[in-house]
Structure formats: C-alpha cells, structure tokens
Amino acid sequence: MMAQSPEEMANAMIANMKEKTGKTLEQWITIAKKSGEEKHGGVVKYLKSQHGLTHGFANLVAHKYLKSDAASAKGGDAGLVEAQYAGPKAELKPIYDALIKVATALGNEVEIAPKKTYVSLRRNKQFALIQPSTKTRVDLGVNLKDEPAKGRLEKSGSFNAMVSHRIRLEKPGDVDKDVKAWLKKAYAQA
Incomplete structure (x- = not known):
C-alpha cells in the first residue's frame, strides 16, 4: 500500500470528521472563530482542552480556519x-x-x-x-x-x-x- 500524501490524509479526516467528532469541518471552523484565538497553537489548545478534540483533528481544524495549510493558502x-x-x-x-x-x-x-x-x-x-x-x-x-x-x-x-x-x-x-x-x-x- 502506498503511503498517503498529507492532502489525502487530510481529506480522509475531513470525510470522517462528523462521525468521529460529532461535527463537520465547517462547524468546527465556526467554533474556532468564536474562540478568539488567532494563532495555530492557541486554536489547537482551545479545541483540545475545551472540546476534547484529538490533536490530529484540532490541528486540521486550526490549519483550515487559519488557511495555513498548502491547500487553503492563496497561490498554493x-x-x-x-x-x-x-x-x-x-x-x-x-x-x-x-x-x-x-x-x-x-x-x-x-x-x-x-x-x-x-x-x-x-x-x-x-x-x-x-x-x-x-x-x-x-x-x-x-x-x-x-x-x-x-x-x-x-x-x-x-x-x-x-x-x-x-x-x-x-x-x-x-x-x-x-x-x-x-x-x-x-x-x-x-
């Protein structure tokens, strides 16, 4: 089996997010926005401590919310x-x-x-x-x-x-x- 690229892994996590966490990516992004956090580490900490997300899901939500991952950034x-x-x-x-x-x-x-x-x-x-x-x-x-x-x-x-x-x-x-x-x-x- 070929190792998945980070984009493939992120897409798989997004597809399973509602089942695994109870909310969709868009719902988690809304929660992240309401946190008032503007830095990646702060968003991750907030989602883990206040909402019980695992590090992987919290990291993914933070990247998507802050548009700091390669897929979200303008210009790729x-x-x-x-x-x-x-x-x-x-x-x-x-x-x-x-x-x-x-x-x-x-x-x-x-x-x-x-x-x-x-x-x-x-x-x-x-x-x-x-x-x-x-x-x-x-x-x-x-x-x-x-x-x-x-x-x-x-x-x-x-x-x-x-x-x-x-x-x-x-x-x-x-x-x-x-x-x-x-x-x-x-x-x-x-």
Whole structure:
C-alpha cells in the first residue's frame, strides 16, 4: 500500500470528521472563530482542552480556519514559499533552494510540503523542515534517531518539537557535506 500524501490524509479526516467528532469541518471552523484565538497553537489548545478534540483533528481544524495549510493558502504551495522569503527574508531564498536541491536528490519519495511558516520534507513521515527563522538565518530541522547533538548539529530545543535537531544556516555555502549527510540519514530513517 502506498503511503498517503498529507492532502489525502487530510481529506480522509475531513470525510470522517462528523462521525468521529460529532461535527463537520465547517462547524468546527465556526467554533474556532468564536474562540478568539488567532494563532495555530492557541486554536489547537482551545479545541483540545475545551472540546476534547484529538490533536490530529484540532490541528486540521486550526490549519483550515487559519488557511495555513498548502491547500487553503492563496497561490498554493508556491505562494506559501514565496511568502516565507518575501521582504527582509528574500536574501535567504538561495539557502532554501540549495536545501531543496539536496533533498530532491535523496530519492523520488521526497515530498515537499509547504506550510505557512516552514516547508516540511517528508518520505513516509517528516524527516526534515526548512524555516526562515530570522532575517539572517534559515533553520533546518532534522529527525535523527540516536544522534548526539554536536557542533552545528544542536538539539532542537524550543525551535520545533517536530524535529530532534536543528542546524543554523546563514549562507548557501552552509549547505555543505555535513548538512547533506544529516539530511541523507534523516531521509533513510523516515
């Protein structure tokens, strides 16, 4: 059986939402709007704590309400990436391009899934994410099992709980043999 894409999984969740949660996606979006929450994490927390939704459903509703998923965003995937590297972060785009070049060379199972503030790299599951964190830095998050934090490969800490490690990149040349090796290992483990 082929692994489902994130869009296919989201569509399946939406199709089963009323049966599993008692309400349709549109009804949950209305509830999310009434919460007054405007940030993804706040919406998820509200739906889980006040309405008992599982994390998966709360996350999906939050993305649809805030239009922060690839399917909802204006301009689709390209529009999400374009927005991430607009304005003061425009000079970081060559770092992103270098990372995407490395990632797509890993194999034909690499899925590039832009979100509102980062780009997820997936195989069977997420193995990395690329996020322009500041005006001068892109953070590459990778999931590496049993890999000690050392040198440029630091623990993800508060950066992002969806990855185990973070590498700070300030120029395209920072996407070097070490970064390529870490991405390759994370891809192999996904």
